[in-house]
Amino acid sequence: MKKFICLLGWMLTGIVNAATVDIYVGDNDGYGIGIADNGVTGAFSFTTDNRSLTELGATNGAQQTDFYSALFSPLPATFDVVFSLTENLVWATFEVDVADLQASQLGQFSVLFNGVLKASIFNFQDGFGNSAIHSFSLDANDLSNANTSNEFVVTFNRNGSNDAVAFDYFRLTGETQSLSVQTRALAVPEPRSIVLLGLGLASLAFARRRSQA
Numbered sequence: 001m002k003k004f005i006c007l008l009g010w011m012l013t014g015i016v017n018a019a020t021v022d023i024y025v026g027d028n029d030g031y032g033i034g035i036a037d038n039g040v041t042g043a044f045s046f047t048t049d050n051r052s053l054t055e056l057g058a059t060n061g062a063q064q065t066d067f068y069s070a071l072f073s074p075l076p077a078t079f080d081v082v083f084s085l086t087e088n089l090v091w092a093t094f095e096v097d098v099a100d101l102q103a104s105q106l107g108q109f110s111v112l113f114n115g116v117l118k119a120s121i122f123n124f125q126d127g128f129g130n131s132a133i134h135s136f137s138l139d140a141n142d143l144s145n146a147n148t149s150n151e152f153v154v155t156f157n158r159n160g161s162n163d164a165v166a167f168d169y170f171r172l173t174g175e176t177q178s179l180s181v182q183t184r185a186l187a188v189p190e191p192r193s194i195v196l197l198g199l200g201l202a203s204l205a206f207a208r209r210r211s212q213a
Ligand SMILES: [Ca+2]
Pocket: 027, 029, 031, 032, 050, 051, 052, 055, 066
């Protein structure tokens, strides 16, 4: 009997798919000249432009990497770093490799995550000639905004700061989860069970008729 009921139903199975995310905007090539991470860059000048042709032509923020000084003319004083997402992030970390950051001395850039100002998160005084990697965890609101728009966008704005800097790369690491729903029919009863069921129903009907007679 149980098998017969199952024939009428379908089973919905939810499968959670997890995947790691590691997206670069720009490349980790030591400002185009092989400077070690968290190392000494030496004195960049305003004529320093180590961008590859790909970086030069990019529109996702990579065009501002390996250039000194990003956020000063001829580069625009504000720009977006865009990470496209195909699945929902469950956690993520934004990382940036920057040189010559002197925020307390020369003023802070403003930094926005998907249009929301993250006040004073770039307040580092790494010093002229030094490069440093800084990481920022996305909070629940940041994750929600990124997942809603299918992209994580970081906006940098010079914000009146006189700080000349170079960016080596921008990076987003984290984990995504997606739910896939599978539909499948449950076990079809064997012909023998159908015959037995038929016999059972027939004898039940016969017994009922006899008791009524
Ligand atoms: Ca490069």
